[in-house]
Amino acid sequence: METTSAFQGLECRDCGEEWDAAETTHRCPNCEGILDPTYAYGEIDLTRADLDARPFDGMWRYEELLPFPRAAAVTMDEGTTPLVPCPSLADELGVGEVYIKDEGRNPTGTFKDRGHTLAVSAASQHGASDVALASAGNAGQAAAAYAARADLDSHVFLPSRSNFVNKAMVNVHGGDMTVIEGRLSDAGAACEAVMAENDEWYSTATFVTPYRHEGKKTMYYEIAEQLDWEVPDAIVYPTGGGVGLIGMYKAAREFERLELTEESPRLYAAQSAGCAPVVEAWKNDEDRHDPWETPDTICGGIEVSDPGASPWILEALRESGGGAVATPDESILDSAITVAQNEGIEMGATCAAAASGAWQLAEDREWNGDETVVLLNTASGNKEDDILRSHLMGKGI
Ligand SMILES: *Cc1c(COP(=O)(O)O)cnc(C)c1O
Ligand SMILES: [Zn+2]
Numbered sequence: 001m002e003t004t005s006a007f008q009g010l011e012c013r014d015c016g017e018e019w020d021a022a023e024t025t026h027r028c029p030n031c032e033g034i035l036d037p038t039y040a041y042g043e044i045d046l047t048r049a050d051l052d053a054r055p056f057d058g059m060w061r062y063e064e065l066l067p068f069p070r071a072a073a074v075t076m077d078e079g080t081t082p083l084v085p086c087p088s089l090a091d092e093l094g095v096g097e098v099y100i101k102d103e104g105r106n107p108t109g110t111f112k113d114r115g116h117t118l119a120v121s122a123a124s125q126h127g128a129s130d131v132a133l134a135s136a137g138n139a140g141q142a143a144a145a146y147a148a149r150a151d152l153d154s155h156v157f158l159p160s161r162s163n164f165v166n167k168a169m170v171n172v173h174g175g176d177m178t179v180i181e182g183r184l185s186d187a188g189a190a191c192e193a194v195m196a197e198n199d200e201w202y203s204t205a206t207f208v209t210p211y212r213h214e215g216k217k218t219m220y221y222e223i224a225e226q227l228d229w230e231v232p233d234a235i236v237y238p239t240g241g242g243v244g245l246i247g248m249y250k251a252a253r254e255f256e257r258l259e260l261t262e263e264s265p266r267l268y269a270a271q272s273a274g275c276a277p278v279v280e281a282w283k284n285d286e287d288r289h290d291p292w293e294t295p296d297t298i299c300g301g302i303e304v305s306d307p308g309a310s311p312w313i314l315e316a317l318r319e320s321g322g323g324a325v326a327t328p329d330e331s332i333l334d335s336a337i338t339v340a341q342n343e344g345i346e347m348g349a350t351c352a353a354a355a356s357g358a359w360q361l362a363e364d365r366e367w368n369g370d371e372t373v374v375l376l377n378t379a380s381g382n383k384e385d386d387i388l389r390s391h392l393m394g395k396g397i
Contacts, residue, residue: 001021001022001125001126002068002069002071002072002125003021003067003068003069004063004064004066004067004068004069005043005064006039006040006041006043006044006064006065007021007037007038007039007066007067007068008038008039008040009021009037009038010024010035010036010037010038010210011035011036011037011038012028012030012031012033012034012035012036013033013034013035013036013312014028014031014032014033014034015028015030015031015033017030017031018038019035021037021067021210025122025126025202025209026203026208026209026210027208034207034210034308034309034312035210036210036213036214036250037067037210037211037214039065039254041254041257041258044064044065044258046064046065046258046260047260048229048260051225051260052225056080056225057077057080058075058077058078058079058080059078059079059080059114059117059215059218059221059222060073060075060077060079060117061080062217062218062221065217065221065251065254066118066214066215066218067118067122067211067214068118068121068122068125072121072125073117073118073121074117074120074121074124074146074149074150075117075121076107076113076117076145076146076149077107078106078107078113078114078117079106079113079114079218079219079222080222081101081102081103081104081105081106081222082101082102082105083099083100083101083102083222083223083226083227083374084099084100084102084343084345085097085098085099086098086099086100086339086343086345086375088342088343089339089342089343089355089375090373092338092342092359092362093358093359093362093367093373094362094367094369095362095367095369095370095371095372095373096369096370096371096372097371097372097373098358098372098373098374098375099223099227099232099372099373099374099375100339100343100345100347100374100375100376100377101219101222101223101374101375101376101377102345102377103219103351103376103377103378103379104346104347104348104377104379104380104381104382104383105380107145108138108141108142108145108169109138109379109380109382109383110138110141110142110301110348110378110379110380110383111216111219111244111376111378111379112138112139112141112142113142113145113146114215114216114218114219115139115142115204115206115211115212115213115214115215115216115243116139116142116143116145116146116204116212116215117146117215118211118212118214118215119131119143119146119204119209119211119212119215120143120146120147120149120150120152120204121150121211122202122209122210122211123147123150123152123202123204124150124152126202128152128200128201128202129152129153129200130152130153130154130155130198130200130201130202131143131147131152131153131154131155131201131202131203131204132154132155132156132157132191132194132195132198132201132202132203132204133155133156133157133191133203133204133205133208134156134157134158134180134184134187134188134190134191134192134205135156135157135158135162135166135184135187135205136158136159136162136184136240136300136301136303136304137158137162137163137166137167137300137301137383138166138301138379138383139204139206140156140157140158140162140166140170140175140177141156141165141166141169141170141173143156143175143204144156144169144170144173144174144175144177145169145173147173147175148173148174148175153176154170154173154174154175154176155175155176155178155191155194155201156170156175156176156177156178157177157178157180157187157188157190157191157194158170158177158178158179158180158187159179159180159181159182159183159184159186159187159300160179160180160181160182161183161300162179162300163300163383163384163386164386165382165383166383167179178190178191178194183295183303183305184300184303184304184305185305185306188205191205206241206243206309207241207243207308207309212243213243213244213246213247213250214247215247216243216244216246216247216248217247217248217250217251217254218247218251219244219247219248219251219376220235220247220248220251220252220255221251221255223235223374224252224255224260224261227372229260229261230372231252231261231262231263231264231265232265232371232372232373232374233265233266233371233372233373234265234266234267234268234322234367234371234372234373234374235248235265235266235267235268235322235373235374235375235376236268236270236354236355236357236358236361236373236374236375236376237267237268237269237270237354237376237378238270238271238299238301238302238350238351238352238353238354238357238376238378239269239270239271239278239302239307239313239324239353240271240301240302240303240304240307241304241307241308241309242269242278242307242309242310242312242313242316243309244376244378245267245269245313245316246309246312246313246316248267248316249267249312249315249316249319249320252264252265252320264320265320265322265374266320266321266322266323267316267317267320267322268317268322268323268324268325268357268358268361269282269313269317269322269323269324269325270324270325270326270327270353270354270356270357270358271302271324271325271326271353271357272297272298272299272302272303272326272327272328272329272332272353273297273326273327273328273329274295274296274297274298274299274303274328274329275292275295275296275297275299275302275303275304275305276292276326277289277290277291277292277304277305277306277307277310278307278310278313278314278324279324279325279326280292281310281314282314282317282323282324283324286314287311287314288310288311288314289306289307289310289314291305291306292305292306293305297329298329298333298349298387299329299332299349299350299353300350301348301350301351301378301379302350302353323361323366325357325360325361325364326357327353327356327357327359327360331356331359331360332349332352332353332355332356333349333352333387333388333391334356334391335347335352335355335356335359336348336349336351336352336355336381336388336391337388337391337392338355339352339355340381340388345377345381346380346381346382347377347381348377348378348379348380348381348383348384349384349387349388349391350378350379350384351376351377351378351379354375354376354377354378355375358373358375
């Protein structure tokens, strides 16, 4: 296995055991806990000047803080997405500045590419011939794309309600697609059953592979650099399984540890009121969520009724001084349209939970008037353009 010099291995979030990344591929062999890549931070010599001098040419520019070297990566130069100022949104929210981190500008149109460049690189390094996962849609499309690039076969299990573009593009990339009647949990069960018969397939599922949150760390590195090392006061994130939120939480601590930044932002999880297990746990001051019984939201990317990493998500919200907010689908879709009409930016319907959540936080008087707030647009508006258009038609427009 080809690894970077400071990468140490994989640490179990539950029992604390350390594992050799060359041998252990997924969950903790002791306790099935989530594994997290670790580094010898003292050996990483990375300054602001070093990073400022590098071209802004994709997330692998942070290779010292990733497990594999850029030269060994399965990459399409994903990442280094724009951080777009949104002055009219800042006025409306009553804060100093708002920026949208536009992850729609990734190779397959979502931030799922950041997780998959790493997870498929790992699959390749482990000598896998196939990757597999169940997904609400965007991760499946990313898996098919990166597998194609690595010359691996992909097996993607999608619920019937996945977006058309996801299904179409899994086919276009040559993936083997299984569409399951029902929701993400049904697709998950179908995937597990097939994987039990094919245990040499490499799973790129969230928090099953140790590398998806690791790839998403880079969103935060970029935000800090794009704001000239002035850490934003708050980041609002459309939260399903919490992979990106946890990644950014980890990244913020790493940058502080390396003395690249002096502070960390407050992290806010935004969910749809139709499936808000993290918000519910937050409100009740719990350390773990209760599964959401009847998920019902049009925001497929964040319809995760049983987010297994919720203790880590809740820790990130607590330790960063942030919070959690749920808004109804109606407000989420309205927010996507408001942003499109006032700022021009095409937010995915799912992603607009971040905008809608920021509005709700303004109503809840969470902002004091001068902060810098970053909203994550996790996917391009094109992924869900039909949903946004139908919402207008529902209003007779
Ligand atoms: C997957 C996805 C999310 C949720 O991501 P997590 O990190 O698992 O919470 C949000 N938005 C979009 C568009 C997604 O595809
Ligand atoms: Zn363990």
